[in-house]
Amino acid sequence: MKTWAYLETNNNEVNLSSWEALALASSFGASSAILIGSNVEKLVSLAFEYGAESVAISDHPNLIDFRSDQYASILAEYARAEKPDLIIFPNTFRSRELAAMLSIDLECGIMVDITALEEVEGTLIATRPIYEGKALEKINCSTSTQLLTIRSRAFPMPAKKTTSAGSIVKMSHSDHSLTKVEATSESEGGVSLANAKVIVSAGRGITNNPKLSMDEKVNAEEGLRLVKALADRLGGAIGASRAIVDGGYLPYSHQVGQTGKVVSPDLYISAGISGSIQHMVGMRSSKLVLSINKDPEAPIFEVSDIGIVGDLFDYLPLLTDEFKRSLGLKD
């Protein structure tokens, strides 16, 4: 089978779920990695280390901004010539746009947000969550080229090899785009939610600490400090319920849930989150969930493995210290 993986780059770094796409591609035999952008040539050796047999690259200064129409034209031309069986993309906003446009150019089927894939008698059967993960659907695709976007962390990361050699193919270049990127501003750094192994999430409970203050803002600042300390201790990312984002305490990029991000870390710790359905659809596929809530009846406990009924302002510092001891970490 001729299988490709699209490597999405931002600021000259490949995002982690692209490597998961490459590992999945390689599980069907020799795989090719697709690299499009400006100054991406130096990522080629990394692609070989992560298991690509060959790399197809289009590297040009005016590919500096990801523009789905321009990128799709490049990939479509190459795919028309090479006729791959399968192209796998990470299910990020950008890559999904690219795959969507490519499905039109190649008149082929596209299966989106896939969490499992099996081959049954030569047919690929994919699993995708529907109704916000409340049900699953098995689907297949009947075109000779198939496109697939995979949910991040649903498939394993490839092991890194020490050798970094393979063949390199140059794809042609396209100047044409119907859109213009006028400015880009990166949000604050830190671990990205989609790829995080550990997420500590803050809910409205962080605004509620009568022992400290009657001012929600003052409480929230202290609450966020405690959440951050725990996240930092575990090398994790900070998540939030919508209540915290709407309150202006954290930017929207931290929101977990229906209108935020769907995450599946190994460990999800919620602090002061009640567990509305819109929040839970964003974190229910986490491997292990630990929740702290004052209210023993809070619905969040229904999707948690470990529950602490109590005040997050007491427990967050205790957990931070205790993790330090258990993991043998230094300050």
Place this chain on the structure above:
Amino acid sequence: MKIVVCVKQVADSEANVLVEGNTITWGESPMVLNPFDEYAVEAALQLKEKYDAEVIVLSIGEPGETEALKRSLAMGADNAILISDPLFKANDQRATASVIANAIRKIGDVDIVLFGRQTLDFGSGITPAQTARILNYPFLGLAGKIEIVEKKVTIDRILEESKQVVSATAPVIISVVQAIGEPRYPSFMGIRKAAKAEIPVWSHAEISGAFPEPTVHSIKYENPPKKSGKCEIITGDTPEEIAKKAIAKVMAEKVL
């Protein structure tokens, strides 16, 4: 200015979705305007207030599936069209996108086409980009803010970890996200108008144009695996003891 908003009717997000046999049920839960599309309708109404526009809402659905359209009319949209034909049954986004593209062509002189980010039911968030590609219109995805000066449309594009300012020349396709602002509630007058509205139904014959055979096929539905066992509420005499026990349990699961 003419704005078209694409909206879908879906089961409410509170719905208790269950797979029985190979059908999906959602109990008594009402059908609603897809919440992501509510932001798109809100965006259209903001543009209407600012630039004076005609807002047409468009939905592909079964005969009688007018809930999303009526809600949009009640919020303030001017006209609604239901596209319904036995031919359109398959849940294949590429087919959906080409039906929408043909409808846009038929409506004619459309300046802005707005979409939600994705649908709640079978949502995969690809229909807007596909429609743009079919029509060869510029695609401005994930807009949290929209500004128009003559034919130049500029959006704030809200990505996972960054924000961009992106522009294009109308006609354009835009998908809208939450940052556009909370959708307004229908007014009393709006609800009355919507209740009385006669919504035209277009069949395949009306919009003409070929549309592709579905290429993605549903094999079966399943319920997701249940969470392993129940939540263990950690008990103890002191918070210190509880914290210790909780962490011991996390460590025992070997996820870290």
